[in-house]
Amino acid sequence: MSAILPPSKRIWWKQPLDKIELTWIAIAFVWALVLFFMMPYWHVFGKQNLSNEAYRISTESYQKKAQDMVDKYTARTETEQKIPVVHPPAGSDVYLIARLWAWWPILELENGQSYRLHLSAMDYQHGFSLQPSNINLQVVPGYEMVVTVTPNQSGTYAIVCNEYCGIGHHTMVSRLYVVDKK
Amino acid sequence: MANPADATQRPAPEEAEERIPIMQHVLENPFLLLFLGVAIPAVFYIIWGIMEIVAIPIAK
Numbered sequence: 001m002s003a004i005l006p007p008s009k010r011i012w013w014k015q016p017l018d019k020i021e022l023t024w025i026a027i028a029f030v031w032a033l034v035l036f037f038m039m040p041y042w043h044v045f046g047k048q049n050l051s052n053e054a055y056r057i058s059t060e061s062y063q064k065k066a067q068d069m070v071d072k073y074t075a076r077t078e079t080e081q082k083i084p085v086v087h088p089p090a091g092s093d094v095y096l097i098a099r100l101w102a103w104w105p106i107l108e109l110e111n112g113q114s115y116r117l118h119l120s121a122m123d124y125q126h127g128f129s130l131q132p133s134n135i136n137l138q139v140v141p142g143y144e145m146v147v148t149v150t151p152n153q154s155g156t157y158a159i160v161c162n163e164y165c166g167i168g169h170h171t172m173v174s175r176l177y178v179v180d181k182k
Numbered sequence: 183m184a185n186p187a188d189a190t191q192r193p194a195p196e197e198a199e200e201r202i203p204i205m206q207h208v209l210e211n212p213f214l215l216l217f218l219g220v221a222i223p224a225v226f227y228i229i230w231g232i233m234e235i236v237a238i239p240i241a242k
Contacts, residue, residue, distance in 0.1 A: 013206035055241035062241075144241045 048134055053146040062120045062144055066095035070105050078106060085177070093118060093146075096159075098126035098139045101168030103159050108177040111154040119145045127163030130176065138163060151178040 009015070043049045074084040084105040088094050090113035097104045099122035109115055119128055121141040128137045137145055161172035208214060 011200060011202055011206065013203040054238050056238050057241035143238065 048136070050135065050137075050147050052137065055144045055146070056142060057120060057144040059120070059122050059141055062095070062118075063097065063122065065093075065118070066097050066104070069093075069095050074105075075108060083174075088115070090181075091115065096128070097122060098128065098161065098172075099123055100166055101161070101172040103161075103172065103174035106175060106177070108179060109149075109151050110181045111151050111178050112181065114148055114150040117147050117149050119147075124165050125163050126161050126165050126172070129160045129162040131158040131160055133157065136162060154178045154180050 043051065069088060070084050070086055073086045073088045075087045076085050077083060078085055081102070083102070085108055086094070086105045087108040090110050093116045094107055094109070095118045096107065097120065107117075119137060119139045120143065121139045123141060125141075126139045128139050129135070135147075135149075137147065139145065155178055157176040157178065159174040159176055161169055163169075165172065208218075
């Protein structure tokens with residue numbers, strides 16, 4: 001009768017369930033299952049929730065790897081900060097550094113080719129957001145995240161930092177070029 | 183609340199000897215519930231999470 005009185009029978013566990021309550025529980029449970037299975041479904045069949053590899057790395061080692069790539073494959077520089085534009089060979093490992101408050105270098109990838117894109121930060125946590133494809137990954141210092149990407153449309157993409165990283169966070173934007181295979 | 187059918191009630195003298203179901207024990211014991219409410223999330227989220235992070239391999 002009342003929630004604060006003890007149950008009328010010592011063994012209340014076996015009292016039969018009201019039909020309305022069973023229906024309510026069934027609907028809530030089915031909906032919970034739908035929401036649960038949506039997660040792996042979109043991971044497998046969706047275009048945005050990518051799986052990635054993760055490795056531990058020191059910031060110095062990662063910076064060296066990125067610098068090696070830039071030394072080998074720089075095509076030109078752009079912007080006032082003279083950021084190198086790198087055109088690495090198809091199928092290779094490409095490196096992007098996130099640091100306060102810039103993305104370095106600028107990558108130029110070929111349409112239809114796969115690359116292993118490595119991401120790491122030099123100082124604090126940043127967010128890699130490729131627009132308009134809306135691919136988002138967290139980028140942290142001390143860890144190297146690797147996603148295998150295959151551009152399927154040529155053009156200029158924006159890379160925006162979407163994890164607040166300080167006073168210059170709103171200026172941390174860059175670009176990524178996808179060009180057709182020559 | 184609908185009254186349970188009388189056929190499911192046990193005669194009073196036998197109730198004292200009837201075994202109380204385990205789930206009813208669990209739900210009647212507030213300190214057990216407190217323990218489970220802390221231990222289960224701690225194991226499945228915190229401890230499992232730390233195990234996964236510690237297992238991240240070193241980059242080549």
